[in-house]
Amino acid sequence: MxxxxxxxxxxxxxSRPQIKDISGKTAQELAVLSLNKKIQPGQKIGITVGSRGIQNLIPILQTAVNYIKTLGATPYLIAAMGSHGGGTAQGQKDLLDSLGITEDTLGAEVVTCSDCEPIAHTPNGLPVFIVNSALAMDGILIINRVKTHTSFKGIVESGLIKKLVVGLGGPKGAKQFHGFGPGELARLLVEIGNVILSKLPVLGGLAIIESAYEETAAIKAVTVQGMVKQESDLLIYSKSLMxxxxxxxxxxxxxxxxxxxxxxxxxxxxxxxxxxxxxxxxxxxxxxxxxxxxxxxxxxxxxxxxxxxxxxxxxxxxxxxxxxxxxxxxxxxxxxxxxxxxxxxxxxxxxxxxxxxxxxxxxxxxxxxxxxxxxxxxxxxxxxxxxxxxxxxxxxxxxxxxxxxxxxxxxxxxxxxx
Structure with a gap:
């Protein structure tokens, strides 16, 4: 046969929208977040990095690192990948190294960590876990791609909120979240995410959207206030480009x-x-x-x-x-x-x-x-x-x-x- x-x-x-000037667009969106009014000289500012290969992530991270340095603060690239990398600090480092996310490349220390602790509880009594590396920061900038999830559907799926809940939740946070089953994940993502936004010094986020050509179609500043709604709108746009x-x-x-x-x-x-x-x-x-x-x-x-x-x-x-x-x-x-x-x-x-x-x-x-x-x-x-x-x-x-x-x-x- x-x-x-x-x-x-x-x-x-x-459909093929594409940003040509990645660094310029990133700087423009960072300005929207008014970080100059939120960051003080000498502060430690964490920038989230994960295990996903995202197009143009290096120039986006480089621009964010340089921007924070101009404000007199010290940027750190903090691993936010849940249980990926084998759930260990070394495994996280190996993954980030393979993506080119290193101190030599970006000029900021890369901090990996698998230890986490509860910082609060949801209204239903669920502990909210955060890795210790994030808790050591004076401010956190969330950077992630926004796209549809492969296991559940909701108003937000893969994106900034999930980077907070599962990524910065570390192995314990990821295990607890996924343990509830797909029918509960969409609700829990928003519920736990809102608790983290109220407790953690999140400065805002940069949402990245890619087209079917794996090209950067959009980079958008997302503010802490109304982050869920903003990300939800971006998710709809992302799905239209799939x-x-x-x-x-x-x-x-x-x-x-x-x-x-x-x-x-x-x-x-x-x-x-x-x-x-x-x-x-x-x-x-x-x-x-x-x-x-x-x-x-x-x-x-x-x-x-x-x-x-x-x-x-x-x-x-x-x-x-x-x-x-x-x-x-x-x-x-x-x-x-x-x-x-x-x-x-x-x-x-x-x-x-x-x-x-x-x-x-x-x-x-x-x-x-x-x-x-x-x-x-x-x-x-x-x-x-x-x-x-x-x-x-x-x-x-x-x-x-x-x-x-x-x-x-x-x-x-x-x-x-x-």
Whole structure:
């Protein structure tokens, strides 16, 4: 069946707003926060940094560091990543180093910390945890990307509030938060976030929004007063820029690489239409019969969270798994199925043959196959002939004129790559 599969290379066009002068825009938004009226010379000011790869984060952080220095204060880059990095200070440092977030690069000390303590309680008596490194600061500037979450939906999801609650909450805060299950997370995020905003010396935030091209579409100052509402509006805008698969009905989706640098779940649940959370109904679309993943990114440092959402993977991917890191991530989130290892095969050829065998009830010429590089970059992909025929003439899509046959190189790897 493999020899009969032909695929067209496809390019999708999404909305593409882009900030050209990153440093200039960052400085402009910092001025909106009136930090010169809030920061005193000699104070210690913490700037949050996390485990996510965010486009243009280095120049954004550099501008913030320099701005705080001009006010006579000392900036510190404080790790705000919950249980990521294995839940240890050294693990956090290793992750930040890999992202280029170092003192040598940015001119500010990087402070990692896994110890945390309760600073208050919610109206319902829930302790609110904050890492000790944040408690040592005279002021805190929250910087994070705002985007939809992969496990729950609410007025705020991944963004500044979550950076406060889960990121600065440290391992204890992250474990407590996720322990309530997806049905409670949206409410708790706002409830705990408001307590932190009332107790911690938060100066404001910078929200970063990215387009489907992984380009910086917006940098926006967010004030402490009304932070939840402001972030909620930015989340709506972020969702309008999201990428998507070219079709919703797919027999086999092949993902070249998964990883934490592409999504917090390794494979973006919003893209594949699978959540794999016990007791939670799966999204109605897209509907994908089989999902295969070929590799794990180096940037994940062995964290294969999300592997359990695939049906087939390679032995190469499995061999790269750091079980301790992966298990801690999934145990903390409570979504343990996402760490389950699916069927795995020695070569990509064996994997594809097995996947197609499981779909043998569908004739080769009708197979709906899509190959993508990962679940973040979806501007280019390969689609089978049946899908290509449906998309011909669509204004936002460009198809190559001739299909290519799905074949394999001497090492039995797929010859088609984005």
């Amino acid at each position: 493999v020899e009969l599969v032909k695929l067209y290379r496809l390019t999708q066009n999404f 990428s998507s698969l070219p079709v919703d009905d797919i027999d086999l989706l092949i993902i070249e690489e998964m990883g934490k640098n592409y999504s917090g779940t390794g494979i973006d649940t919003n893209i594949i239409g699978r959540a794999r959370i016990q007791g939670v109904i799966e999204p109605e679309k897209p509907k994908i019969k089989r999902i295969a993943v070929l590799d794990l990114s180096e940037e994940s440092h062995g964290n294969a969270t999300g592997i359990g959402m695939a049906d087939f993977v390679t032995k190469r991917l499995v061999d790269k798994i750091d079980r301790q890191t992966t298990y801690l991530n999934c145990l903390t989130s409570t979504f343990v199925t996402r760490a389950a290892i699916p069927m795995y095969f020695d070569t990509e050829k064996e994997l594809v043959e097995a996947a197609l065998y499981s779909l043998s009830g569908i004739s080769p010429e009708k197979l709906r196959i899509v190959i993508i590089p990962n679940t973040l970059f979806l501007t280019e992909c390969f689609v089978s002939e049946t899908i290509a025929a449906e998309l011909t003439g669509k204004a936002s899509i460009k198809l190559e004129t001739e299909p290519q046959t799905l074949t394999f190189d001497p090492d039995d790897n797929i010859n088609l790559r984005i």
